[in-house]
Amino acid sequence: MSLSYRMVVVSDVHLGTPAARAEYLLDFLEHVSAETLVLNGDLFDIWKMRSHRWSWPACKTRLLQRLMDMAAGGTRIVYIPGNHDEFFRDYLGLSIGGVEVVREWQCRLADGRRALVLHGDEFDGVVRHSRLLKGLGNVGYELLMGLDRVNAWWRRRSGRGYWSLARAVKQQVPGARSYIGKFEAAACHHARERGADVVICGHIHHPNLFRRDGLTYANSGDWVEACTALVERHDGQLELLRWAEESARLLDATGEEVAGSTIRRRAVP
Template sequence: MTRYKTSVRYRAIFLSDMHLAARACRSEDLLSFLKSHDAAVIFLVGDVIDFWRLRRGPSWRASQTEVIQQFLAKAQAGTRLVYIPGNHDEELRILAGTTLGTLEVRLRAIHDTADGRRFLVVHGDEFDDVVNKARWLAVLGDIAYDVASAVNVGVNVVRRAMGMSYWSLSAWLKYRAKRIFNGSKFEGLLTAEARRVGATGVICGHIHHACVRIIDGVQYVNTGDWVDSGTAVVEHFDGRLEIVRWTDQLRAIESKPSKTPVAPVTS
């Protein structure tokens, strides 16, 4: 069984695109991440609950309820939670400006890192031409993505039998589609918006592709997702930002032979 570390603490954690309710949601991986990582502030950068998927029929799992419970437990323990709804949970934008204990709902936020940099934190869908100008295409693409996620299972059974590593068809299709319809415009619009509001960088989600890079002098940070990649962005206490590829770490641990089964360590 898998062993993972406990009580890894950061100054801030950024999570997006969990898509709770989606069939392909990696809620078990996310749950293990939440149990073993903490921070003074956690930003939920949109698409936490997938209302689009819920409208197509019930698909909620017990582990997804446990994820919600973990967030609430962290909030009750004093962790500041900043929830920035995305396009899949846009129904919650009506609550923007609401604060309940340490839980805040915002349309966007500004985060200052320990080394003095200022980041705009936003989901990013408002800078996506497909979502804003051809919503029907976005909904159709979401259904196709759901189907591709189901196909992933069969594809990777074959790949494992051939000794090959995991590969996500749905992630590849989504990223290629985003590049075709938006090109590099998405990143450019986000970095331009960060510059406009006086920030030195932007932290977003939406396109399910984790990365940290500089675009025209502005740091562009994407948190990735918890459907395909299982990634988060963390801020260390010196202000350094890093992508944590948690699902990859779990796969690496599980692939190592072990003489004695080790039970998961939970906090």
């Protein structure tokens, strides 16, 4: 199976952490071709890697090799560093191994719409203004992701499909829902000020795609909880792909394939 797209956007992979679902992203990239691949922030988790509590199984190396193979094969790869890999913001404007490093990316979709792609930590008041709140949030998130890894192990052992406990819990927290709404509103406001028709973000690990008041908001999600990507078809239509959710792919402890994958799509004009 090979899926062809004009543009693919992925964000928040967090390589270097045990929570990174690198095997799912590797599987996804092995099944798609794209004219442009945008890595929209937090590809790496430098915060975790600096703490000396990081994880790097072989599939993560294979994932990086797949990215290099795509670049060598003619795919344009644009890398927008996020807040967890802001180290690479020191290299803005450079090309590293065929990967362009930029602060944000503006482009035209196939249907002529002007799109603005940026990670989104610019809109996160907690990250920008309160180190204390950020630290407390990180502690709770680490605990939740630890429980999610136990849940994923149990589901694999019992032959069940992929399902994220962390994502389900976050969706039930009123404060999280309020924050997501404010984030989306801030992103849309920024896009209108910049004269864009479409704004594409990551950062908050909440995949979404909607059109409101003439502007399209898209969040490509993450590869920690949701395993989602935003894609542009060759006619300019945007789709949100949930690669692992309700799929038939199960991974054994070594990350080897044992079944074929399925895809669920959500699209807006």
